[in-house]
Amino acid sequence: MTTDLWSSLRMPTGIGCSTVLGAEEAALAAAKILSSHDYMIFGKILCQQLNNFNKILVAERSLRK
Structure with a gap:
């Protein structure tokens, strides 16, 4: 488990652990x-x-019609 913890802490600056x-x-x-x-x-x-994002907007507009 220690290895897993350290690997998540060594992410580049500005990049969150995912x-x-x-x-x-x-x-x-x-x-x-x-x-x-x-x-x-x-x-x-x-x-x-x-x-x-554009695909989602188009799909949402078609659902509202």
Whole structure:
């Protein structure tokens, strides 16, 4: 258990400790860590989040009609 505690405390500055269950979520968490030093990864994550946000807005509008 000591190893698990220390691994969660050694996260880069500005990145919170995250617990994920699936492979896709783990890949996204890793990409967010890498994006703190790579603006291309940051931009791709930001675009994906914006696309997801827009899809949610469109779906919500269609439900309200």
